Amino acid sequence: MFIEKNKSLRNYNTFGIDVTARAFVSVESLEDLRTILKDYTPDEVFILGGGSNMLLTAPIDKLVVHINLKGIEVLSRTEDEVILEIQAGENWHELVMYCIENDFGGIENLSLIPGNTGTAPIQNIGAYGVELEDVFESCTAIECTTGVLRSFSREECKFGYRNSIFKDEAKDQYIITSVMLRLTSKNHKINSSYGAISDVLAKRNIENPTIKDISEAVISIRRSKLPDPAEIGNSGSFFKNPVLSSEEFKKFRSKNPEAPYYEVSATQFKIPAGWLIDQAGFKGKRYGDAGIHKHQALVLVNHGNASGSEIWNLALKIQKKVKEDFGIYIEPEVNVI
Numbered sequence: 001m002f003i004e005k006n007k008s009l010r011n012y013n014t015f016g017i018d019v020t021a022r023a024f025v026s027v028e029s030l031e032d033l034r035t036i037l038k039d040y041t042p043d044e045v046f047i048l049g050g051g052s053n054m055l056l057t058a059p060i061d062k063l064v065v066h067i068n069l070k071g072i073e074v075l076s077r078t079e080d081e082v083i084l085e086i087q088a089g090e091n092w093h094e095l096v097m098y099c100i101e102n103d104f105g106g107i108e109n110l111s112l113i114p115g116n117t118g119t120a121p122i123q124n125i126g127a128y129g130v131e132l133e134d135v136f137e138s139c140t141a142i143e144c145t146t147g148v149l150r151s152f153s154r155e156e157c158k159f160g161y162r163n164s165i166f167k168d169e170a171k172d173q174y175i176i177t178s179v180m181l182r183l184t185s186k187n188h189k190i191n192s193s194y195g196a197i198s199d200v201l202a203k204r205n206i207e208n209p210t211i212k213d214i215s216e217a218v219i220s221i222r223r224s225k226l227p228d229p230a231e232i233g234n235s236g237s238f239f240k241n242p243v244l245s246s247e248e249f250k251k252f253r254s255k256n257p258e259a260p261y262y263e264v265s266a267t268q269f270k271i272p273a274g275w276l277i278d279q280a281g282f283k284g285k286r287y288g289d290a291g292i293h294k295h296q297a298l299v300l301v302n303h304g305n306a307s308g309s310e311i312w313n314l315a316l317k318i319q320k321k322v323k324e325d326f327g328i329y330i331e332p333e334v335n336v337i
């Protein structure tokens, strides 16, 4: 284990923000992680996964611990299911590709989501009609104060829309070290109901899609709408889609009859924040190197050398204008640090 001093985190966050960590260590085994937790108090360390859901607005005056645990293992197999254990440092999209190659079904709709497997449960990643919780079996996590390893079942994770216990009451208390997923090895449950997916499949004349077809459709939709962090810094959706009560929704709808929405339940209606931001006039705008993506207003981008504060100030400006125009508060999805 080698601790580096004054390390730039530019290559460790998908926004490409250039802030410095006072110290940095990449951890490749549980033993090393335990050693770090013994030597440092929880306040002295900052845990870093794939860096795909954070906006760094200031230098980090702590030891940044990069979780780099690797490995994918088939834990058990029945006639039509497998349980995989994936170490936290495995790249999420590479895992999806491994599953497609091995014909393990369940996460193909989650193709091309940036970040690592160990951070996927924290915000219950989701896209195109599937959320991580749909295939999640359990995870193991190490308690920062004691170094003790424990397991969290799906129920214990308390998953919600872009939410879990790890963003809430257990925030910053545990480091997820591995994730167990329950996947199908035959009779895959193909989920092609999301409009954009069925459009791509129809265009490709695919009537009975395989998990590979779904993955390829999702990849092409994401490539057409969402910027690739390797080319332009971003953190995917910057805001969550706001959820309105029936009463709020009725009011909103009477003023904006053309607005798209999803009915979450009989009393909850989700409005796409991307639509609100687009209507508020921000899509494709640029303020210095901070900007809003030209194809999806929900995504803030770093055109090159934006600081975290510049991106955050733009986010606040958007939040204020959306509130003024629609009376709706939009909450950031990314962690602002």
Ligand code: EPU
Pocket (backbone or CB within 6 Å): 126, 127, 128, 129, 226, 235, 236, 237, 238, 239, 240, 241, 260, 272, 273, 274, 275, 278, 283, 295, 296, 297, 298, 333
């Ligand atoms: N829309 C606009 N203008 C825009 C963007 C969107 O009018 O600039 C409209 C679209 O026309 C569509 C609606 O808003 O009617 C919804 O757009 P989209 O299907 O692109 O999905 P989203 O609600 O904006 C969510 C997730 C994405 C996920 C997609 C697909 C959140 C915060 N975001 O976006 O997740 O890929 O659905 O399932 O829930 C992420 O979390 O980083 C992410 C990209």
